[in-house]
Amino acid sequence: MPLSLALYQPDIAGNTGTLLRLGACLGIDVEVIEPAGFDLSDRNLKRAGMDYLEMARLVRHVDFEAFEQMRRQAGRRMVLMTTRGATDYRDVAFGPDDVLLFGRESAGVPDRVHDLADIRAVIPMQPGARSLNLAVSAAMVVGEAMRQLRVS
Numbered sequence: 001m002p003l004s005l006a007l008y009q010p011d012i013a014g015n016t017g018t019l020l021r022l023g024a025c026l027g028i029d030v031e032v033i034e035p036a037g038f039d040l041s042d043r044n045l046k047r048a049g050m051d052y053l054e055m056a057r058l059v060r061h062v063d064f065e066a067f068e069q070m071r072r073q074a075g076r077r078m079v080l081m082t083t084r085g086a087t088d089y090r091d092v093a094f095g096p097d098d099v100l101l102f103g104r105e106s107a108g109v110p111d112r113v114h115d116l117a118d119i120r121a122v123i124p125m126q127p128g129a130r131s132l133n134l135a136v137s138a139a140m141v142v143g144e145a146m147r148q149l150r151v152s
Contacts, residue, residue: 003145004029004059004099005138006067008113011037011105017053018135024055026146031059031099033067037106064113071099077118081141082108083131085122092121094145105134 005028010016016032023030032040040060061067071078079092080101101117103109114120123137131137 002028003094003096003142003149004031005142006031006033006099006101007134008033008064008101008109009035009037009104010134012134013038015105015134016040019138020056020058021052022135022139022142023057024052026142028142028146029057029059031061031067033061033064035063037104068116078116079119079121080109080114080117081123081137082114082117082120083122084108084114085120087119087121089121089123089141090144092119092144094148096149098145100138100141100145102134102138 005019005023007016007019007030010032016030016036016038020030022028040058061070074097076097076099077095078101079094079098080103081089082103101109101113103113108114121141123132123140125132132140
């Protein structure tokens, strides 16, 4: 399975729809680790994803355990994007089979998920800034990974 973007229990349909559109346009899978904070058939998801949702490759996991079992069986590395990360995302040498994991908009990921990550990376920000929008953050990191891997 090639490079993919994974969302841990996303809260905001608009962000998920935007990232499904990103995935459709760039040819990468978007994995949603449920439960999501909205119905995946929600009209807000459709509004943000527009007509690209039919092109998107959405992979749904019923929970984190199902996602983690699939990831381990496939031998894929989990790169967690977190404000508690120690590595600047621009310094990560991304691999073609990496899963780029982004946490819940309201709470990130629990410690047990954080501890399982192979790499914990951060997007450096100005002092006092808490976080970027999820869709913006994911687009930045996906762009850097694709740049490094020369994926088109």
